[in-house]
Amino acid sequence: MTVLLVEDDASIALVITAALEAEGFAVVRCETIAERDALLLEGDFSALVTDVMLPDGDGIETLAYVSRNYPELPVVILSAQNTLDTAVRATDTGAFEYFPKPFDIDELARTVRQAVGASKTTRDRGGEPAGDGLPLVGRSAAMQAVFRMITRVLRNDLTVLILGESGTGKELVAEAVHQLGHRQSGPFIAVNTAAIPAELIESELFGHEKGAFTGAVARHIGKFEQAGGGTLFLDEIGDMPMQAQTRLLRALQSGAIRRVGGRDEVRLDVRIIAATNKDLQPLIAAGQFREDLYYRLNVVPISMPPLRDRPDDIEALARHFLQLAAGEGLPQRQLTPAAAALLSQQTWRGNVRELRNFIYRLVLLAREDVIDIDTVAPLLPKDDASTADEEAGRDGLERAVVRWLSEVRPGAGSIYETALAAFERPLFSQVLHETGGNQLRAAQALGINRNTLRKRLADLNLDPDTFARRV
Missing domain, CATH: 1.10.8.60 (Helicase, Ruva Protein; domain 3)
Structure with a gap:
């Protein structure tokens, strides 16, 4: 079995060749598109591994010739142009896999082995290559993982669950899947499930019939039907009321909906993409999110990295x-x-x-x-004392500790005890204030023994009766 490697960087080609030879392949290397085409005419190759930026042209643009004349030849694309545009263009060629540089050389070798061993891949070219103006920007390794996941769902209707903090671009991912996928000619309907009152969410999603409830003066077509032939994006799915979750699960299972107050089922032709900035597992454990709905939505998870990563x-x-x-x-x-x-x-x-x-x-x-x-x-935001005191979470606490150490400068051998006292005094004071000086309730809230609390209050010279008088 022989692999044709098109790579003009000698050092990269040497490493790839060694890895492929370790997998049992013979490797023929060339550096240009012209050499590639000449070798394809002369030889019988099991796979093609090609870079994108080559001395005589774009390796992706010229793959149409390869696909047309060698339809059963699996292609693996390498690229230092790590944009969503490149990833989508690579996928549109029908390539078996796309690797943004730098990549794991062993994973590349295994992928070539899988490509050669696989049966003929159905090559769905999906129209012209996507151009500039795509909504997502980034060449980091974290974003490359996102781009690769996006390309895997463009030619199917699998349900996608986008996870990530607020502001990371979850809706942009949903729009990219829609705009670049085979449903791009249909509507893209986005719904913020957290912004709809609980009593109206079923009507908004599934529609209602005239007279279904007070104020329903006419039939209303819901978001599911509005998105027919296209994509329905359910944002902030973690905030959806439990009753609506049940209706959504039924719709996903049956592929049909029933308008509020209606009797007839309406068949669905829509792709579902959901997103949340919450960790759904604790919500499931607390009975606030249906576990069966989670698994229905979490078919293809895409995790959006925070900007700090x-x-x-x-x-x-x-x-x-x-x-x-x-x-x-x-x-x-x-x-x-x-x-x-x-x-x-x-x-x-x-x-x-x-x-x-x-x-x-x-x-x-x-x-x-x-x-x-x-x-x-x-x-730029000022990282002063007042700002740090207002910041929640681990990072704010870490900055407060660093600032405290620099300001107080406790002597050697006393840092821990001094810091512990500085932390416990406001903590115990707040909890005692909330419990009206009741030490038993305070100890239960803190999760410590009552005797331990009593001893620490004595050490800190904190009188529980002081808090009792404030109630």
């Missing part, structure tokens, strides 16, 4: 938002490398949404066309 993408995102701002009528601005580096060092708790808003504000307030570090720095 992809700092390498911040500069590209910032420049992307500068272009968007200019397209919306704001001044055309440019970002200096130093300013971009400063932005990349920030945490961006609000994720991509916060960065976008900051860039738009920066464009509006900047006085020069070129935005430098002196323009950016004053607009």
Whole structure:
């Protein structure tokens, strides 16, 4: 079995060749598209592994010739152009797999082995390659995983569950799946299930008949029917009321819905994509989310990384938002490398949404066309004491500890006891205040023994009666 490797980087080609030979393949290497086509005419190859950027052209654009003349030849594509556009274009060629650089060489070798051993792959070309203007930006490893998952669901109707913090771009992923998939000619209907009152959510999703309830003066077509032939995006699915969850599960199981107050079933022709910023497992354990619905929705999970896990993408995102701002009528601005580096060092708790808003504000307030570090720095969130005290979560607590150590500077050998007392005093005070000085209830709330609490209160010189008098 022989693999044709099209790679102009000698060092990368050497590593790939060694890995493929370890899998039992013979490897023939060339560096250009012209050499590739000549070798395909002369030889009998089991697989083609090709880079995208080659000295004489785009490796993806020229794969139409390969697919047309060698339809049973599996193709594996390598690329340093790690964008969603490249991933989708690679998938549209009918390639067996796409690997963004850098990649795991052993995984590549195993994939080639699978490609050769697999039966002929059905090659659904799905129209012209997607162009620029795609909604997702990022070349980090985390985003490459997202892009690869997106390409796997474009030619099917599997239900997708998008997970991630607020502001990470979950709706953009849903839009990308719709716009690039085979349902792109149909409608894309987005529903924020958390924004609909519980008593109206069934009517909004499934519709209602005239007279179904007070105020139902006419038949109403719900979101499921509105999305017919297209995609229904259910955002914030973790906040959906339990009764609506039951109706949704029934619809997914049966492929049909019944309008509120109606008797006839309406068959569905819609792809379902759901999203949530919550961890659904604790909700399932608490009886607030149906486990069977979770497994119905979680067919293909796509996890959106927070921006703090992809700092390498911040500069590209910032420049992307500068272009968007200019397209919306704001001044055309440019970002200096130093300013971009400063932005990349920030945490961006609000994720991509916060960065976008900051860039738009920066464009509006900047006085020069070129935005430098002196323009950016004053607009960044201040990490002062008052801000740190208001921040919730682990990061805020860690910063408070660091600040406390720098300000108090306890002596060697006493740091732990001093820090423990500093932490316990406000903690115990707050809990005692909430329990009206009742030590038994306070100990139960804290999860410690009552005698332990009593001893620590004595050590800290805290009088429970003081809190009792405040009630």
